[in-house]
Amino acid sequence: MPLQRTTVKIPSATPGWHLDAWKYLPQGFKTPHPIIILAHGFTGTKEMNLAPYAEAFASAGYACIVFDYRRWGTSGGHVITLASDISLNIAAAVAQCPFTGAACKVPFGPGMVMTLCAAVYDWFRQMLGLAPYYIPATGPPGTVGALTYEHCFDRISETFPSNAQSQRNNQVSGASVFALRSYDPSSRASEIRCPLLMVVAQNDNICDSSSTLKVAQLAQGSIKISIPTGVTSEHVYPTMKF
Template structure:
């Protein structure tokens, strides 16, 4: 196994992998999925392929590249993509059904490309996209070879204290829902904010940790807003309901001190999914598994070992 410490930005990366920017047509005419295509150098095609996307309101520029570079350096091809309402889009709407459809679109896309092995398609998700990986892995018709999740959303978010801001947030969600039914422009609220303010992710230290964990977002297309009705997308989504139907190998890296996605619910999913492997990191919070954070190396090492054991290059 290649040690994680060898994966760092350097000229060596250019020798071990190639990254190409591509646009994958979505099912909506004229809408594309902005994507990075990573190909390993020095490994014979067709390659096992890892499909990666971000969590709630996240875009690919937010620290997904280090993981993709690590996987590609070890011989795995990767597609890192943004959902059709994100990336270079300014729509900023979380629609779970559309996001799952976008994952399916990318799965179909990679299976049409000769450089990828159609029998070795791997799903990778973090936070909300971790829930998507669980949901799609349960669909046996997709013939997924394996799925990797870190701090996944399984349908249970940590509770926020009841407040006037919570009521105002729900009112904004209802207002936006009616606007979209009428074909009007979305009504936006902050995706994340301080505790006691209007917004979706208003957990303690959440805004500070996002700014600290993803400093590059100031130069990217990300802005801190989401349509109000996106709140309902989270409330009605329960990836854990399909966990018992999973038949492929599944890795769940659990941040035990996660204050966004309930870790006890994640551990229950790991018990339901047949053949699943869980790796618990006792002192890790939700953002501690990303590149540059305290437990990134432990999470990445567990992922690499899982991949090499279950879908070897």
């Protein structure tokens, strides 16, 4: 089924900060469309293989909004967890390889020590009102970075189009490491009332899959869990070649 894609700017809570989004509309439907909202996780942007999902949903008759979080991609932020907000009347939620507050362990070594030093340094800079001290968002094992799991840097890089690699912003403030470790969406899992589909990579090398399965038990809505056998979080994206 033919579909239309347009770029729209969505106002955020901060005046002047807009979410840059792609809007997909299926053709041939005259009634209002159910809408699917798509966005990546930590440091991801809509350029990183989300278009095939939106195209598939739009071809099936759904409208889709694919957006970049503020301060990422072509947007200006961050948005709150929406699935637990009953006022939004959400029909269902889908979480693919979700981070639920427990990450896989990173081997202790010089890279971890240097990353923690950078995080502390940035924290003090922020307390003094100075500009952030940035570190790589992803990097090879043993280097300074927020995510330095095996194959993480290469595979995340592969999800970004080759003709737009220069637009990739592979950096975060050092103190983000503390926020990442303390972020715990599982604390609101019991508030989820809508149907929830969780796609959990069996061998996820970033997010602890066993913790994700425990969180699923807390949700109050109907739950369906899909566990692709023998895959990591990067394998679930279309066009990835392994």
